[in-house]
Amino acid sequence: EEQLVESGGGLVQPGGSLRLSCAASGFTVSYNYMSWVRQAPGKGLEWVSIIYSGSSTYYTDSVKGRFTISRDTSKNTVYLDMNSLRSEDTAVYYCARGLVRGLSTYYAMDVWGQGTTVTVSS
Amino acid sequence: QSALTQPASVSGSPGQSITISCTGTSSDIGYYNYVSWYQQHPGRAPKLILYDVFNRPSGVPGRFSGSKSGNTASLTIYGLQTEDEADYYCSSYTTSSTHVFGGGTHLTVL
Numbered sequence: 476e477e478q479l480v481e482s483g484g485g486l487v488q489p490g491g492s493l494r495l496s497c498a499a500s501g502f503t504v505s506y507n508y509m510s511w512v513r514q515a516p517g518k519g520l521e522w523v524s525i526i527y528s529g530s531s532t533y534y535t536d537s538v539k540g541r542f543t544i545s546r547d548t549s550k551n552t553v554y555l556d557m558n559s560l561r562s563e564d565t566a567v568y569y570c571a572r573g574l575v576r577g578l579s580t581y582y583a584m585d586v587w588g589q590g591t592t593v594t595v596s597s
Numbered sequence: 598q599s600a601l602t603q604p605a606s607v608s609g610s611p612g613q614s615i616t617i618s619c620t621g622t623s624s625d626i627g628y629y630n631y632v633s634w635y636q637q638h639p640g641r642a643p644k645l646i647l648y649d650v651f652n653r654p655s656g657v658p659g660r661f662s663g664s665k666s667g668n669t670a671s672l673t674i675y676g677l678q679t680e681d682e683a684d685y686y687c688s689s690y691t692t693s694s695t696h697v698f699g700g701g702t703h704l705t706v707l
Binding site: 510512519520522525534535536569571574581582583584585587588589590 | 598600629631633635637642643644645648649654684686688689690693694695696697698699700701
C-alpha cells in the first residue's frame with residue numbers, strides 16, 4: 476500500500492525553526508514529484524512547495540527564502556525545513572505525491588499523508 | 598499567486614445535481630488543462646477526485662464530472678448522495694511552475 480506519514484510538527488516560537496519529515500512507503504519518492512500543502516485552522520488548502528524528480532524546487536511566494544524542500548532517497552523521505560517562522564505559518568502541513576501513470580506525470584496529487592500540525596506562538 | 602475563486606458554499610438535495618465553479622487567470626486555468634479537484638471531509642486529508650480537468654482516478658464514481666471554459670473550471674456532481682457532503686477544492690498548475698488552490702466550497706446535502 477502506498478502511504479505517506481508526516482512527522483515533526485509542534486509548537487515553536489515566532490522566529491524559530493522546524494523540520495517536517497514525510498516518510499513514504501510502497502513507492503519511491505524520487506520517481507514522483509512531491510509537494511507540501513498546508514491548511515490553517517478553519518481555512519482552505521494552500522500549496523507550499525514542490526520537488527520534482529529532477530530535483531528542481533519551487534515555493535509559494537510567502538515562504539520563499541524561509542522554507543526549503545529536500546529529499547533523502549536512501550530514507551525514501553521528503554523534508555520541509557522551515558525557518559523564521561511566523562504566526563501565519565500555523566497550519567496542518569500535508570505531504571502529497573504527484574500523480575504518475577506509466578511514463579506520464581500529471582499535475583495533481585494522488586496520495587496524501589494524514590498531516591502534521593505546526594503552531595507558531597509565543 | 599492569488600488563490601482561485603470558488604463559491605463559499607453550495608447545497609443540494611439527494612439525487613439532485615450541483616456545479617461548483619473555479620475561476621482563475623490566463624496564467625493558470627486559462628493556460629493549461631491541468632485542473633484538479635479534491636474532496637475533503639472534516640478532519641481528513643484531501644482526496645483527489647478529478648485531474649486534467651475531467652479525468653477520474655480509479656475508484657472515483659462517474660457521478661463526478663469536470664469541465665473547463667476559458668479561465669473557469671467546473672465540477673459537477675450528479676445524483677447527490679449524503680456522503681458527498683464535504684469541502685471541495687480546485688487546483689491548477691501555473692505558468693510559474695507552481696500550483697494554486699481555490700478557497701474551497703462547502704457542499705451541503707440537504
